[in-house]
Amino acid sequence: MSDSTMRIIVNGEATEVSPDITLHQLIAEMDLTGQRIAVELNQEIVPYTDYARHQLNAEDKVEIVRAIGGGSDNDSFMVAGRRFQSRLLVGTGKYKDMQETKQAIETSGAEIVTVAIRRTNIGQDANEPNLLDVISPDHYTILPNTAGCYNVEDAVRTCRLARELLGGHNLVKLEVLGDEKTLYPDLPATIEAAKILVTDGFEVMVYTNDDPIAAQLLESIGCVAVMPLAAPIGSGLGIRNPYNIRTIVENAQVPILVDAGVGTASDASIAMELGCDGVLMNTAIAEAKNPVLMASAMKKAIEAGREAYLAGRMPRKRYASASSPIDGMFF
Numbered sequence: 001m002s003d004s005t006m007r008i009i010v011n012g013e014a015t016e017v018s019p020d021i022t023l024h025q026l027i028a029e030m031d032l033t034g035q036r037i038a039v040e041l042n043q044e045i046v047p048y049t050d051y052a053r054h055q056l057n058a059e060d061k062v063e064i065v066r067a068i069g070g071g072s073d074n075d076s077f078m079v080a081g082r083r084f085q086s087r088l089l090v091g092t093g094k095y096k097d098m099q100e101t102k103q104a105i106e107t108s109g110a111e112i113v114t115v116a117i118r119r120t121n122i123g124q125d126a127n128e129p130n131l132l133d134v135i136s137p138d139h140y141t142i143l144p145n146t147a148g149c150y151n152v153e154d155a156v157r158t159c160r161l162a163r164e165l166l167g168g169h170n171l172v173k174l175e176v177l178g179d180e181k182t183l184y185p186d187l188p189a190t191i192e193a194a195k196i197l198v199t200d201g202f203e204v205m206v207y208t209n210d211d212p213i214a215a216q217l218l219e220s221i222g223c224v225a226v227m228p229l230a231a232p233i234g235s236g237l238g239i240r241n242p243y244n245i246r247t248i249v250e251n252a253q254v255p256i257l258v259d260a261g262v263g264t265a266s267d268a269s270i271a272m273e274l275g276c277d278g279v280l281m282n283t284a285i286a287e288a289k290n291p292v293l294m295a296s297a298m299k300k301a302i303e304a305g306r307e308a309y310l311a312g313r314m315p316r317k318r319y320a321s322a323s324s325p326i327d328g329m330f331f
Helices: 023-029 048-053 098-108 152-165 187-199 212-221 242-251 265-273 291-311
Strands: 006-010 013-017 037-041 061-066 077-079 082-084 088-091 112-116 141-145 171-174 203-208 225-228 257-259 278-281
Touching: 023 037, 023 048, 023 061, 037 291, 088 098, 088 291, 098 291, 141 152, 152 171, 152 187, 171 187, 187 203, 187 212, 203 212, 212 225, 212 242, 225 242, 225 257, 265 278, 265 291, 278 291
Parallel strands: 006 061, 088 112, 088 278, 112 141, 141 171, 171 203, 203 225, 257 278
Antiparallel strands: 006 013, 037 061, 077 082
């Protein structure tokens, strides 16, 4: 980079631009003037009427998407250098059989699928179906997780076994649980395990509580994504503290994905409307009366919530505001 240029991030990619460029000029240089787009500058939506007033600074993050359905090629997100179109991540537990697992995952449109390595249905028993035949690594990004681990040693060992099982696969989901009743994360143990795994070359997506300070600490350690809980794992209670989630999103430089506690489609939409990059869920789909239909609902909810976030909701008002003008009324 020379003195005559500065670096900004456009749709996740480093880009060299002139130091005095405005958002309007950037859009013109990208041949997007007059097109139906939505623009986000440092996680804040910018109305098209304000493009010329926003002069860009070094390291600004600009997201430019076309005003079309969520999950399109122009509204992808990145984790550990990999780009994904679907913002819905799903698990594989609690389904009645492998066929239902396969159908629900396919219907969800998910590209990242998490698996618990120590479960027998991963294929350790030769008499059981192999889960990796249902969710082939050729079609999905497999995200091994440390479900059921209550200490640092077990979590680290599980990740290393996963890397061996999947042929050098470094992307993992870390969770170190504190107790069996709440399944809340043990934060000190999570931090310790994250440090070990990052040093060992793992790309760690980490389950944590909805504490903004904890989220920043885990990001500073080198985790590639932070995954705050919405509510206790498997509870279906929805997002209990949206203000904390929003604060985590606003301060993050890595993807933020809500993990745990989603119960129905509206919960997923709320997470996306808060600005989260995605949502990981298992129980909400697998324990629905019709899991395949719920998978379809969740896919649409993620897309709707993302579109609503990009659109920018109307301001909240204490009193009514008439939708129709009162001028010219005949009485």
